[in-house]
Amino acid sequence: MAAIGRLKRRPEFLRVADARRKWVAPGLILQTTRQAGQGSPQRPAGERVENGGDGDLRVGFTASRKVGNAVARNRARRRLRAAVAEILPRYAKRGHDYVVIARAGTLTRSFDDLVADLTTGLRRLGVYRAAEALGTSPEHATERLVER
RNA sequence: CCAGACGGCCGGAUGGCCGCCUUCCGGUCCGACUUGAUCGAAAGCCGGGCCGGGGGGAGGAAAGUCCGGGCUCCACGGAAACACGGUGCCGGGUAACGCCCGGCGGGGGCGACCCCAGGGACAGUGCCACAGAAAGCAAACCGCCCCGCCCGCCGAUCAUCGAUCGGCUACCGGGGUAAGGGUGAAAGGGUGCGGUAAGAGCGCACCGCGCGCCCGGCGACGGGAGCGGCACGGUAAACCCCACCGGGAGCAAGACCGCAUAGGGGCGGCCGAUCCCAUGCUCUUCGGGGCUGAGGGUCAGGCGUGUUUCCGCGCCGCCGCCCGGGUAGGUCGCGCGAGGCGUCCGGCAACGGGCGUCCCAGAUGAAUGGUCAUCCCCGACUCUCCCGAUGGGAGGGUCGGGACAGAACCCGGCUUACAAGCCGUCUGGCCUC
RNA sequence: GGCCCGGUGGCAGAGUGGUCAUGCAGGGGACUGCAAAUCCCCGUACAUCGGUUCGAUUCCGGUCCGGGCCU
Numbered sequence: 001m002a003a004i005g006r007l008k009r010r011p012e013f014l015r016v017a018d019a020r021r022k023w024v025a026p027g028l029i030l031q032t033t034r035q036a037g038q039g040s041p042q043r044p045a046g047e048r049v050e051n052g053g054d055g056d057l058r059v060g061f062t063a064s065r066k067v068g069n070a071v072a073r074n075r076a077r078r079r080l081r082a083a084v085a086e087i088l089p090r091y092a093k094r095g096h097d098y099v100v101i102a103r104a105g106t107l108t109r110s111f112d113d114l115v116a117d118l119t120t121g122l123r124r125l126g127v128y129r130a131a132e133a134l135g136t137s138p139e140h141a142t143e144r145l146v147e148r
Numbered sequence: 149c150c151a152g153a154c155g156g157c158c159g160g161a162u163g164g165c166c167g168c169c170u171u172c173c174g175g176u177c178c179g180a181c182u183u184g185a186u187c188g189a190a191a192g193c194c195g196g197g198c199c200g201g202g203g204g205g206a207g208g209a210a211a212g213u214c215c216g217g218g219c220u221c222c223a224c225g226g227a228a229a230c231a232c233g234g235u236g237c238c239g240g241g242u243a244a245c246g247c248c249c250g251g252c253g254g255g256g257g258c259g260a261c262c263c264c265a266g267g268g269a270c271a272g273u274g275c276c277a278c279a280g281a282a283a284g285c286a287a288a289c290c291g292c293c294c295c296g297c298c299c300g301c302c303g304a305u306c307a308u309c310g311a312u313c314g315g316c317u318a319c320c321g322g323g324g325u326a327a328g329g330g331u332g333a334a335a336g337g338g339u340g341c342g343g344u345a346a347g348a349g350c351g352c353a354c355c356g357c358g359c360g361c362c363c364g365g366c367g368a369c370g371g372g373a374g375c376g377g378c379a380c381g382g383u384a385a386a387c388c389c390c391a392c393c394g395g396g397a398g399c400a401a402g403a404c405c406g407c408a409u410a411g412g413g414g415c416g417g418c419c420g421a422u423c424c425c426a427u428g429c430u431c432u433u434c435g436g437g438g439c440u441g442a443g444g445g446u447c448a449g450g451c452g453u454g455u456u457u458c459c460g461c462g463c464c465g466c467c468g469c470c471c472g473g474g475u476a477g478g479u480c481g482c483g484c485g486a487g488g489c490g491u492c493c494g495g496c497a498a499c500g501g502g503c504g505u506c507c508c509a510g511a512u513g514a515a516u517g518g519u520c521a522u523c524c525c526c527g528a529c530u531c532u533c534c535c536g537a538u539g540g541g542a543g544g545g546u547c548g549g550g551a552c553a554g555a556a557c558c559c560g561g562c563u564u565a566c567a568a569g570c571c572g573u574c575u576g577g578c579c580u581c
Numbered sequence: 582g583g584c585c586c587g588g589u590g591g592c593a594g595a596g597u598g599g600u601c602a603u604g605c606a607g608g609g610g611a612c613u614g615c616a617a618a619u620c621c622c623c624g625u626a627c628a629u630c631g632g633u634u635c636g637a638u639u640c641c642g643g644u645c646c647g648g649g650c651c652u
Contacts, residue, residue: 008513060513070211071553075517078168082518085167111519 025117027109029101037101068107
């Protein structure tokens with residue numbers, strides 16, 4: 001997953017939330033916005049700019065105390081991270097930032113439904129991108145992406 | 149077999165696919181520096197990316213942050229006194245503890261066993277609401293009893309009213325009492341017998357209490373014989389007294405690097421004494437004098453070091469309020485330690501010692517996992533079979549569930565949460581032999 | 582992660598070993614032609630579990646919530 005960057009700082013999360021592009025599913029909430037322009041001054045100093053033509057995609061995760069105690073929050077974040085690792089590199093538009101928020105249903109929903117929530121979220125927000133790789137198996141597609 | 153007590157262990161297993169963090173090795177690429185030098189090439193070293201391979205990767209509570217330490221910085225010169233906080237039967241263990249072990253005393257249980265902040269109330273002060281006669285010096289009050297006086301009544305004698313004597317008795321006075329007095333958490337030893345005018349440790353027996361003596365024990369304490377006849381209520385998780393312990397803060401400690409802003413601004417208050425003295429004003433008999441006093445020195449002053457005092461130290465125009473600016477960037481601290489396991493020895497035990505062996509998490513929007521399948525356990529429903537049959541057992545199927553909970557500098561404890569299961573020791577009861 | 586505070590009616594907010602003030606809100610009544618204002622009356626609470634004490638909101642421990650601070 002070399003292509004996926006990570007949102008870590010609070011201002012980055014607030015910027016995505018201010019864009020107000022949100023999709024609520026039983027298992028998660030998806031927010032997204034276009035990244036600030038390449039090499040723009042808003043980008044924090046020291047943030048390395050990755051090469052890659054039309055930009056990278058970056059993801060952040062949020063699990064608030066409403067989800068549960070520390071064990072429940074960790075588990076919710078891990079499930080979301082696994083679903084994101086399966087979907088976003090192939091189907092999410094680049095040059096965008098994404099924030100995935102855990103809900104109470106994140107823990108009880110089956111993993112297939114969780115993945116389906118994510119893809120419909122991408123479709124609803126208009127950031128779905130058909131996989132250009134022609135590989136038949138997901139592994140092959142991922143490998144090609146990595147090679148690029 | 150049933151019921152129970154205590155101590156300990158474990159905290160789902162296996163496999164497939166896809167991942168994360170860290171460390172080591174090899175390869176490859178990139179960058180900085182140094183040597184080298186004709187630009188170069190090359191070598192060394194450092195850092196980073198990718199690929200391949202090997203090793204390691206949450207807990208018994210990682211939790212609450214309630215105690216004790218290590219470690220780091222500040223005060224570290226100290227002292228004394230005063231505070232303040234904590235602990236509190238005895239003896240051990242320990243680096244230390246409010247922890248642990250073994251005892252003692254008290255309480256509970258048929259028992260195994262469990263529970264107890266368990267120093268001091270004759271150093272002092274305070275409090276004990278309501279109720280009650282009285283709540284802390286022990287007396288007053290009601291009541292009981294005796295004596296005196298004597299209103300009155302009754303009886304007897306002398307006998308005309310009346311007098312004398314005896315008995316009972318209201319009021320009053322004097323005295324003896326602490327047995328009794330609807331209370332109350334608590335009432336000045338308790339029960340029984342004797343005793344007395346009524347009573348009372350007034351006397352006796354037992355129990356309790358106190359005092360010193362002897363014996364056992366390191367000690368808390370226990371036992372014995374004796375004496376005193378009882379004087380000494382509770383509360384110290386009320387103040388307090390005694391003994392012992394404690395300097396303050398905490399890894400957001402602290403060190404280095406980088407970035408940014410600034411050596412900030414506004415308002416209010418205080419800006420003292422003295423010495424040196426630039427400058428300016430002024431007087432002048434030209435030697436100098438007076439006033440001013442930027443700046444500097446000393447003292448004072450303020451703040452900090454728990455308070456005060458003494459000296460000492462640091463920061464300084466000071467103090468209060470408000471505004472403004474920057475910041476959760478990186479590296480280190482950061483894991484060989486009061487360490488784990490095994491075994492032997494000492495000890496009732498906690499624990500200590502010797503020997504051998506092992507290296508065993510280091511994340512930082514925070515790794516240690518995600519998913520699928522099979523197995524295991526539990527529950528509900530259902531099918532078949534068996535039996536000593538409104539119940540039980542065996543096998544199969546479907547569905548659901550499998551706890552409490554996530555390291556954040558590290559240890560030793562305590563407390564709290566926790567499904568299911570396993571092991572050992574012991575107690576009581578029932579049945580059979 | 583560490584340190585430090587606080588839980589009292591629907592809300593705010595005193596109290597402190599002896600049966601918990603006060604204000605606003607709510608309900609009822611009086612006054613009024615009807616209201617407002619005013620007056621009277623009423624209901625409702627010490628976060629929770631233990632311990633000390635005769636007696637606990639208070640004192641002492643343990644939990645559960647809520648809040649603040651760190652350079």
